[in-house]
Amino acid sequence: MTDLLAPFTLRGRTFRNRLWVPAMCLYSVEARDGVPTDFHLAHYGARVAGGYGLVVSEATAVVPEGRITPYDAGLWSDAQGAAWARIAALAHRLGGAFGVQLAHAGRKASTWPGWPGQPSGAVAVEEGGWRTVAPSATAFPGLPAPHALTIEEIGAVVRAFASAARRAAEADVDVVEVHAAHGYLLHQFLSPLSNQRTDRYGGSLENRLRLPLEVAEAVRAGWPDDRPLFVRLSATDWLPGGWDLDQSCVLARELAARGVDLIDVSSGGLLPAPIDPVPGYQVPFARRLRAEGVPTAAVGLITDPAHAAAIVAAGDADAVLMGREALRNPSLPLHLAAERGDVTWVPPQYRRAWPG
Ligand SMILES: Cc1cc2nc3c(=O)[nH]c(=O)nc-3n(C[C@H](O)[C@H](O)[C@H](O)COP(=O)(O)O)c2cc1C
Numbered sequence: 001m002t003d004l005l006a007p008f009t010l011r012g013r014t015f016r017n018r019l020w021v022p023a024m025c026l027y028s029v030e031a032r033d034g035v036p037t038d039f040h041l042a043h044y045g046a047r048v049a050g051g052y053g054l055v056v057s058e059a060t061a062v063v064p065e066g067r068i069t070p071y072d073a074g075l076w077s078d079a080q081g082a083a084w085a086r087i088a089a090l091a092h093r094l095g096g097a098f099g100v101q102l103a104h105a106g107r108k109a110s111t112w113p114g115w116p117g118q119p120s121g122a123v124a125v126e127e128g129g130w131r132t133v134a135p136s137a138t139a140f141p142g143l144p145a146p147h148a149l150t151i152e153e154i155g156a157v158v159r160a161f162a163s164a165a166r167r168a169a170e171a172d173v174d175v176v177e178v179h180a181a182h183g184y185l186l187h188q189f190l191s192p193l194s195n196q197r198t199d200r201y202g203g204s205l206e207n208r209l210r211l212p213l214e215v216a217e218a219v220r221a222g223w224p225d226d227r228p229l230f231v232r233l234s235a236t237d238w239l240p241g242g243w244d245l246d247q248s249c250v251l252a253r254e255l256a257a258r259g260v261d262l263i264d265v266s267s268g269g270l271l272p273a274p275i276d277p278v279p280g281y282q283v284p285f286a287r288r289l290r291a292e293g294v295p296t297a298a299v300g301l302i303t304d305p306a307h308a309a310a311i312v313a314a315g316d317a318d319a320v321l322m323g324r325e326a327l328r329n330p331s332l333p334l335h336l337a338a339e340r341g342d343v344t345w346v347p348p349q350y351r352r353a354w355p356g
Helices: 038-049 078-093 151-170 185-190 205-222 245-257 283-290 305-313 324-328 332-339 348-353
Strands: 008-010 013-015 055-061 098-103 175-180 229-234 262-266 296-299 319-321
Touching: 038 055, 038 078, 055 078, 055 175, 078 098, 078 151, 098 151, 151 175, 151 205, 175 185, 175 205, 185 205, 205 229, 205 245, 229 245, 245 283, 262 283, 283 296, 305 319
Parallel strands: 055 098, 098 175, 175 229, 229 262, 262 296, 296 319
Antiparallel strands: 008 013
16 A cells, blocks of 8 residues: 655656645736746745645746736746746755646636735736637636637647746756646637637547647657656536546546656636535546556545545555645645654754654
């Protein structure tokens, strides 16, 4: 039985354990230039210092118009690359690993963060917003209609993902994760509920898979062979006639054939849907995709370390991501290790605070 705190190797990277932090938007780039700030360094650094085996960045846009909000981080410029390099270097000094989630929000871009007491919905162009893009000119409910990408513009999206991956490699990031979940651009191409194209990027399953597969191939080509590539999927739209688990299995096999090393298995986000989120509600999806022969990470309302350990021990997933729990508890893995009398991951600066 695999232990939650056992190391895990993919290609040339060994994660010190299997308890990881997933991508979580911080909406904290106040300069609106996509350059990660001191807040990002402190936030990610704290969680690496707290012992998580891998910390993944917020959804990081590959082009400016791919940002969910004007306050998102990006990876299309040298200044952004340099800021990510600083964070990756800190993660390595702390003995951890750092991943960047590469993203394009498509028709769900150009919104306000929607923090309590602050505006939500679309950011108007005169307030610094922009015209969004998507496979088809169909709006997400409550947001403006996007521009349907031309074939040439789709090619530019593929090149933008590849170029961001090359910058991530230069920044010495350990993992790149392509965000193809939660109703953002690549998921919008996958789902028949958002993709009404009649060209080679729409219609049949083969056509709807085309853009995510082209992105995976281009990213793999620009990303060193010794570093792992992840893809985050929504395993289902939770809606009749939408993207579902059987289609996800086909996609997972095709991604693995193109050098994708792990599927990070989430769900939903394409359109409002009836979801009943109970602890571990997405774990059965991770189990099913793993049965296709692709390593997986499970995520979604997993807050109890015993639950996380049981998921890994049962072979339902190779790793577990804790999102909101990691916001509340940046040092959870250190506590678990210390309970076993093993304080190897405790940074020397904090060593006197831990028994053993
Ligand atoms: C504040 C916040 C921001 C998030 N931002 C992202 C994101 O940028 N990319 C992504 O794939 N998922 C994002 N998510 C989803 C999380 O990665 C995770 O899948 C979700 O919170 C469920 O896990 P949890 O129950 O452990 O929090 C976000 C979640 C939260 C709470």
